[in-house]
Amino acid sequence: MQCTPFSFDGTLFCNYIVYTMPNYKRTFEQGGMFFFTLVTHRRRHLFSTAMARKCLRQSIVEEQTNHPFDLTAVVILPDHLHCIWELSDNDSDFSKKWGRIKSRFSKLWMDMGGKEAQISQARSKHRERGIWQKRFWEHRIRDEEDLMRHVNYIHFNPVKHGLVRCPHAWAYSSFERWVKQGYYKHNWLCDCDVQRSVIPELLYTGDMFGE
Numbered sequence: 308m309q310c311t312p313f314s315f316d317g318t319l320f321c322n323y324i325v326y327t328m329p330n331y332k333r334t335f336e337q338g339g340m341f342f343f344t345l346v347t348h349r350r351r352h353l354f355s356t357a358m359a360r361k362c363l364r365q366s367i368v369e370e371q372t373n374h375p376f377d378l379t380a381v382v383i384l385p386d387h388l389h390c391i392w393e394l395s396d397n398d399s400d401f402s403k404k405w406g407r408i409k410s411r412f413s414k415l416w417m418d419m420g421g422k423e424a425q426i427s428q429a430r431s432k433h434r435e436r437g438i439w440q441k442r443f444w445e446h447r448i449r450d451e452e453d454l455m456r457h458v459n460y461i462h463f464n465p466v467k468h469g470l471v472r473c474p475h476a477w478a479y480s481s482f483e484r485w486v487k488q489g490y491y492k493h494n495w496l497c498d499c500d501v502q503r504s505v506i507p508e509l510l511y512t513g514d515m516f517g518e
Contacts, residue, residue, distance in 0.1 A: 340379065340393045340448035341401055342457045344517030345409075346440040348423075352385035353416075353438070360479065362415040363388070366408045374404055382461045382480035384468060389461045389516065391448065405443060413438045444517025456509070458485070463496060463510045472498040 353359045360383060371378070377393040392401065416438065417423070423437035448454045462485065465477035474482050475493055485491050496506055 339399060340391060340454065342389070342391050342444075342446045342448060342516070343401070343405070344387060344389050344444035345405070346387040346443075348437045348439055350386040353421075354383050354388070354479075355385040358419055358421065359416060362412050362419065362421075365415060366411040369411060370404055370408050374407075376401075376404065378481075380458045380461045380481045380485070382464050382477070382482075384465060384470065384479075387518070389464060391454070391457060391461070401445065409439050446515075446517075457516070458490075459507075460510055460516055462491070463506075466496070466498075467511055 347353045354363065363383065367378070370376075375395060376398070379391040379393055381390040382388065394401065413423075446457070448457065462474045462480055462482045465471050465480065466474060471477045474480070474491075474495060475486070475497065482491070486493050486495075496510075
């Protein structure tokens with residue numbers, strides 16, 4: 308695979324496949340596309356800091372370099388993140404990938420002076436850290452409609468949580484990349500105009516997205 312980089316917040320990520328909409332159909336039959344939600348331990352606002360975001364990006368990029376996958380869409384919020392991956396053909400081992408990313412992040416975070424939350428003795432015995440929630444949410448993308456449902460949820464998420472009024476105002480997502488590819492207008496569900504478009508209720512519902 309040849310790495311085609313894209314960036315947000317000034318940092319490059321590896322995007323191994325340049326998409327056009329008709330090509331999405333292939334991904335549901337081979338390596339597959341997956342939506343993920345990962346949450347910090349006790350909902351700490353770890354990713355409010357530039358240092359934590361830097362550690363996360365570095366951890367993801369290193370994993371992509373060593374075990375390639377496509378980061379199709381992503382948003383980083385203070386206490387959680389959502390993203391969509393496309394895995395290579397015959398690759399479905401996302402759990403080990405996330406395990407390495409989380410471990411790498413924890414080491415970088417602690418080495419740079421970051422703090423961890425207090426954890427129970429049971430978790431301590433298993434050498435867990437007070438940084439991430441133990442589990443994560445995953446959902447296999449079924450078709451193009453399901454893909455766009457999850458992509459829209461990702462890019463609207465900062466608005467849902469009251470962090471900004473418009474998707475384009477949040478720096479830590481892949482929204483601008485999708486605008487450049489022509490999938491969104493820059494003012495998609497924007498509140499900068501006099502009247503915002505009607506927002507689908509689904510974008511405010513987190514049950515089916517691991518929140």
